Each structure stands twice: as C-alpha cells, then as structure tokens.
Amino acid sequence: MIFRFLTSGESHGQCLNAIIEGVPSGVAICENFINDELRRRQMGYGRGGRMNIETDKVKILSGVRHGYSIGSPIAIQIENKDWKNWQVAMNTSCVENTKENLELIDSKKIVNVRPGHADYAGAFKYNHYDVRNILERSSARETAVRVAVGAIAKCVLKEFNIEGISIVTQIGNIKAEVPSNIFDIKEKIESSELRMADDRAADNIKTLIDEIRKQGDTLGGSFKVVYRNVPVGLGSHVHWDRKLDGLLAQAVMSIQAIKSVEIGLGADVAHTLGSQTHDEIFIENNKYYRKTNNAGGIEGGISNGENIVITACMKAIPTMLKPLNSVAIDKKESVQAHFERSDVCAVPACAVVAESMVAIILADALMEKFSHDSIAEMKTNYDNYLKMISER
Ligand code: EPS
Numbered sequence: 001m002i003f004r005f006l007t008s009g010e011s012h013g014q015c016l017n018a019i020i021e022g023v024p025s026g027v028a029i030c031e032n033f034i035n036d037e038l039r040r041r042q043m044g045y046g047r048g049g050r051m052n053i054e055t056d057k058v059k060i061l062s063g064v065r066h067g068y069s070i071g072s073p074i075a076i077q078i079e080n081k082d083w084k085n086w087q088v089a090m091n092t093s094c095v096e097n098t099k100e101n102l103e104l105i106d107s108k109k110i111v112n113v114r115p116g117h118a119d120y121a122g123a124f125k126y127n128h129y130d131v132r133n134i135l136e137r138s139s140a141r142e143t144a145v146r147v148a149v150g151a152i153a154k155c156v157l158k159e160f161n162i163e164g165i166s167i168v169t170q171i172g173n174i175k176a177e178v179p180s181n182i183f184d185i186k187e188k189i190e191s192s193e194l195r196m197a198d199d200r201a202a203d204n205i206k207t208l209i210d211e212i213r214k215q216g217d218t219l220g221g222s223f224k225v226v227y228r229n230v231p232v233g234l235g236s237h238v239h240w241d242r243k244l245d246g247l248l249a250q251a252v253m254s255i256q257a258i259k260s261v262e263i264g265l266g267a268d269v270a271h272t273l274g275s276q277t278h279d280e281i282f283i284e285n286n287k288y289y290r291k292t293n294n295a296g297g298i299e300g301g302i303s304n305g306e307n308i309v310i311t312a313c314m315k316a317i318p319t320m321l322k323p324l325n326s327v328a329i330d331k332k333e334s335v336q337a338h339f340e341r342s343d344v345c346a347v348p349a350c351a352v353v354a355e356s357m358v359a360i361i362l363a364d365a366l367m368e369k370f371s372h373d374s375i376a377e378m379k380t381n382y383d384n385y386l387k388m389i390s391e392r
Contacts, residue, residue, distance in 0.1 A: 001022070001364050002022040002364055002367040002368055002372050003020070003021075003022040003023065003153060003156075003360060003363050003364035003367060004020070004021045004022055005018050005019065005020040005021070005149045005360070006018065006019055007142055007145045007146065007149070009078075009080070009141075009142065009145065010090060010136035010137055010139075010141075011080070011135070011136050011137075011139035011141035011142075012080065012082055012083065012085075012086040012089070012090050012136060013080060013083065013086070013090050013092075013136065014079070014080060014083050014092075015077050015078060015079045015080055015083070016077070016078045016080065016141070016142065016144055016145035017075070017076065017077050017078075017145065018075070018076050018145045018146075018148065018149050019073050019074070019075050020063070020073065020074045020075075020076070020149055020152055021073045021074075022364070022367065022372060023063070023069045023071070023074055023152060023156065024069065024071065024156070024367065024372045024373055024374050024375045024377075024378055025068070025069055025070050025071035025373065025374045025375065026068055026069065026374050026375035026376055027068065027069040027152075027155050027156055027159065027375050028067060028068055028155060028158075029060070029064050029067065029068065029069055029074075029152055029155050030067055031057075031058055031059075031060055033151060033154075033155065034058045034060075034076075034148050034151040034152070035056070035057055035058060037147050037148070037150065037151040037154070037352070037356070038056040038057070038058065038078070038144060038147055038148060038151075039056070040147075040190070040352045041056070041143065041144060041147045041349050041352040041353060042054065042055075042056060042349070043193060043195075043348060043349070044193060044194065044195070044345070044346060044347070044348035044349045045193040045194055045205075045206055045209055045345070045348070046209040046213075046219070046343060046344045046345030046346065046347075046348075047343045047344075047345075047346060047349070048341050048342050048343040048344070049341050050082065050141075050341065050343075053081050053082050054080070054081050054082065054144075055081065056078050056144050057078065057079070058076050058077070058078055058148045058151075059076065059077045059078075059079075060074065060075075060076055061075040061076065061077060062074060062075040063075060071373065071374070074152060076145070076148050076149070076152075078144050078145055078148060080141070086108075088101050088104050088105065089104060089105055089108040089132075090136070108132055109130045109132060110130060110131045110132050110135065110338045110340075111129065111130070111131065111328045111329050111330045111331075111338075112323075112326055112327075112328050112335045112336065112337055112338040113131055113326055113327065113329055113337065113338070114135075114318045114319055114320075114323075114324070114326065114337040114338055115318060115324050115325075115326055115337060116315065116318030116324075117135060117138065117318040117319065118134050118135065118138035119131040119134055119135055119138075119338075120329070122134030122135075122138065123329050129329065129330050131329070131338075138256065139256070140256040140257065140346065140349075140350075142256070143255065143256060143349070143350075143353040146255075146353055146356055146357065147352060147353055147356045149356065149360060150353075150355065150356020150357060150359045150360055151356065151359075153356070153359040153360040153362070153363035153364075154356075154359045154363075156363040156366065156367070156375075157227075157359055157362060157363055157366070159375055159378075159379065160229070160231075160366065160379075160382060161229045162227060162228070162229045162230055162362065162366075163183075163227065163228060163229065164225060164226065164227040164228075164355050164358060164359060164362075165182055165183055165186055165189065165225070165226055165355070166189075166195060166223055166224065166225045166226075166351035166352060166354060166355045167182050167189050167195055167196065167197065167223060167224050167226075167351070168194050168195040168196050168221060168222075168223045168347050168348050168351055169221075169222045169223055169224050169311065170221050170222045171194065171205045171208070171209070171219055171220075171221035171345060171347050172205070172208050172212070172219045172220070172221065174201055174204050174205050174208060175201065176194075176196045176197070176198040176201035176202065176205075177197070177198040177201065178197070178198075178224060179197055182197070182224070182226060183226070183228060185197045193206075193348070194206070194347075194348050195223070195348040195351050195352075209344055209345050212344055212345075213344045215322060216320060216321030216322030217316070217320055217321075217322055217344075218316040218317040218318075218319070218320055218342075218343075218344050218345065219316050219317075219344060219345040219347075220257070220313065220314045220315045220316040220317075220345075220347065221313070221314055221345065221347035222311060222312065222313045222314070222347070223311070223312060223314075223347060223348075223350065223351035223354065224309065224310065224311050224351075225252075225308075225309075225310045225311075225312070225351065225354045225355050225358050226307050226308065226309050226310075227297075227307065227308040227358060227359075227362060228307045230297060230303050230305070230307070230308050230362060231303065231305060231382070231385070231386065232302075232303060232304055232305035232389065233302060233303060233369060233385070233389075234302065234303040234362065234365035234366060234368075234369055235247065235298070235301050235302045235303060235365055236301060236302060237300040237301045237302055242301065243300075243301025243302075244298050244301055244302060244303055244361070244365055245263050245296075245298045245301055246301065247361050247364075247365070248261070248263070248298075248308070248310060248358060248361050249261045249263070251357040251358065251360060251361045252310060252312050252354050252357050252358065253312075254357070255312075255314075255350060255353050255354060255357060256350075257314045257315050257317065257346075257350065258312050258313070258314055258315075258350070258354075259313050259314070259315045260312060260313040261310060261311075261312045262296075262310065262311045262312070263295075263296040263297075263298055263308075263309065263310055264293065264294050264295045264296025264297070264298070264309055265277060265294040265295075265296070266296075266311055269294075272294075276294075277294055278294065278295070279291070279292045279293055279294055279295055279306070280292070290306060293306045293307060293309060296308060296309035296310065297309060303365075308358070308362070310354070310358060312350075312354055314346070314347050314350045316345075317342055317343055317344070317345070317346060318337075319338075319339060319340060319342035320337070320339065320342075321339055323336035323337040323338070323339055324336070324337045325337075366378075366382075369381075369385075370382045370385065
C-alpha cells in the first residue's frame with residue numbers, strides 16, 4: 001500500500017494517534033474538515049454516556065504546513081477527554097502503591113469475559129489475566145482516529161471530485177427504504193440521527209432502541225457506502241492482493257463488530273440468474289453506459305467507472321446490561337459476563353467509519369495508478385489517462 005497508516009491508543013488512555021504515510025504533497029488538509037468528520041461519527045441515536053464526555057478534535061502534529069501536505073508522514077492525535085477519570089487505572093507509568101490506588105486499579109480489573117468481544121481470545125493470546133488489557137484496544141473508540149485518517153484520504157479524493165456517502169439500511173429487524181440516488185438526499189441523511197432517509201422507519205427504530213435499552217440488550221444493523229466519480233481502472237485483476245473488491249472488503253471487515261461485507265448485489269448473487277446479475281453495456285454518442293450497477297462498480301477486481309457500492313452488517317454490541325453466561329478466567333468459574341457503560345446501537349457511527357475506510361482504499365488505489373509524490377503530478381497523470389481512454 002502507498003497510503004499506509006498505523007494507529008495507537010487505548011479507549012481510556014490519554015489519546016489516540018495515527019501516523020499516515022504516502023499522502024502526496026500539495027493536498028489541502030484542514031483541521032476543521034477532519035473535525036466535521038469526527039463529529040459525524042459521534043452522532044447517532046442509541047449511543048451510551050461516553051459520547052457526552054467526548055468532543056473529538058484532531059491535532060495535526062506533522063506533515064502539513066500552512067494547510068497543505070508536504071509529502072512527509074502526517075502525525076495526528078485525538079485526546080480522550082475521559083482520560084481524566086482513568087489517570088490511575090490506565091497510567092503508562094507505575095503509580096504509587098497506595099491503598100487507594102491499588103483498590104482503584106483492582107476495581108477496574110475485568111476477568112468475567114464478554115462473549116462476542118475480544119476479551120476471551122485476547123486474554124489467552126496475550127497472556128493477560130485482566131482483560132482490560134485487551135478491551136481497551138479492541139474498543140471501537142479506536143475508530144475515531146480511523147475517521148480522522150479517512151478524512152485525510154477524503155482530502156486526496158476531493159482533488160479528483162470523488163465523493164462518498166453512507167446510509168443506514170437496517171437496525172434490528174426494521175429495514176429502511178433507500179432511494180436509488182442517495183447523493184440527492186445527502187442533507188437529509190446528515191441531519192438524521194440514524195443516517196436514514198426513511199422517517200417512518202427511523203421513528204420505529206428509535207422506539208425499538210429505547211425498548212431494547214430497557215431490556216438491557218443491544219442491536220446491530222446494516223448500512224450502505226457509495227462512492228461516485230471513481231474512474232475506471234483502479235485495482236487490478238492480476239493478483240489476489242491487488243483486487244479492489246478484496247481490499248475494500250478487508251478494510252471494511254476490519255472495523256470493530258462488522259460481520260459481513262458485500263459489493264453490489266452481494267449475497268443476492270447466489271440466487272440471481274446471470275442475465276439478471278450482470279450489467280449490460282450500451283453505447284450512445286460514442287459513450288459507454290450501463291442501466292444497472294449490480295456489480296457495485298467493480299468487475300474482475302477493477303473499478304469499472306460506475307459507483308462503488310458496499311453494504312456491510314454490524315453485529316449487536318457484545319457489552320450488555322443483561323449479561324450472558326460466561327466464565328471468570330482467573331478462577332475458572334461460571335459467571336455472568338462483565339458489564340461496563342456502552343452503546344445500545346452504534347450502526348450510524350459505524351457507517352461513517354466504513355466511509356472512511358473506503359476512502360483510504362480508494363485514495364491508495366488512485367495513488368497507485370497515478371503516482372503519488374505531488375498532487376500536481378497525480379492530476380497531470382489523471383488528466384492524461386482520462387484523455388487517453390476518451391480517445392479510444
Ligand atoms: C466501546 C464502549 C463505549 C463506547 C465506545 C466503544 O465506551 P465506554 O466504555 O468508555 O463507555 O462509547 O465507543 C467510543 C468511545 C467511541 O468513541 O466510539 C467498546 O467497548 O467498544
């Protein structure tokens with residue numbers, strides 16, 4: 001990959017960090033835009049108390065000068081406001097061995113693993129008896145900094161007029177109607193607490209979330225991410241690890257709690273005839289076009305110029321007030337799973353995270369195809385390529 005990044009940070013640690021490498025020089029990057037993206041991720045009906053504590057803001061520490069990338073690695077940081085409540089329990093240094101400190105650290109220790117979370121497998125893999133050492137990093141808090149990285153990828157995409165959107169399609173057993181051109185209703189989606197355009201479904205879902213919260217349970221759902229103006233020719237058919245659909249699926253699947261990722265028709269291809277699956281190609285005034293986009297904009301691992309359409313499903317959050325049967329990994333006893341403040345439903349937030357992950361993969365694919373040292377060089381190559389394919 002050319003657009004590479006690593007993140008660090010624990011959910012209740014001091015901050016989240018990322019170092020991003022590969023961003024071409026000359027890309028306009030401003031903190032306000034990144035902060036707007038961070039705000040979008042923090043919204044959503046069904047969130048827990050944590051979102052009242054955090055107001056995520058990015059600090060750009062390097063790689064950007066006077067609002068433009070300079071080609072060197074970009075370091076960013078998001079402070080955890082909740083850190084002030086965790087300075088003893090999560091300190092990176094040894095804390096004083098006072099009775100008060102020891103009791104506090106002990107009160108934050110978790111041994112009753114939550115089924116569905118990384119607790120159980122992580123405890124064995126990393127040899128921990130306090131699964132806080134696992135959950136602090138496996139927490140979806142990490143997605144805040146991914147959205148900041150995605151915002152920088154979006155700054156690259158903007159230079160090529162490529163833009164994305166996400167919409168929630170289902171929460172629990174309630175499906176929402178999704179209009180065919182969701183870009184036309186962008187404002188409606190952005191102003192909806194559930195990232196939906198279907199008011200009736202949204203009202204029913206809010207009632208459902210309230211009920212499920214009272215029951216001490218949680219909800220999952222699904223969402224769609226669409227990107228438009230993606231040129232034909234990103235990704236490649238020649239190797240498994242260069243296929244655009246494979247890269248997108250991995251990136252979206254890597255988001256906490258995602259259990260399925262589909263491109264275009266997705267799972268429906270299993271029962272759809274070839275004649276109903278493949279998007280016929282037409283020509284008019286020397287221009288190729290399609291009437292359908294069942295392929296979700298990707299054929300043979302290469303973008304085909306149509307919108308990139310991805311649907312993903314998020315499982316219900318495993319931290320539940322009504323706990324499941326589980327085990328204590330210290331005493332080897334049957335217990336109820338641990339509960340700690342959490343969200344009832346985070347599907348709208350997850351949709352924004354997926355938009356960000358898709359932006360990262362598309363920006364990377366664009367850089368692979370059109371070079372990546374400076375945005376000027378990239379644009380020249382891009383324009384030449386468009387001219388070349390239009391003359392064929
Ligand atoms: C999360 C648990 C909750 C969520 C958190 C993800 O955090 P806390 O334990 O502090 O209440 O709010 O999500 C975020 C903090 C976030 O920024 O999205 C978990 O266990 O995954």
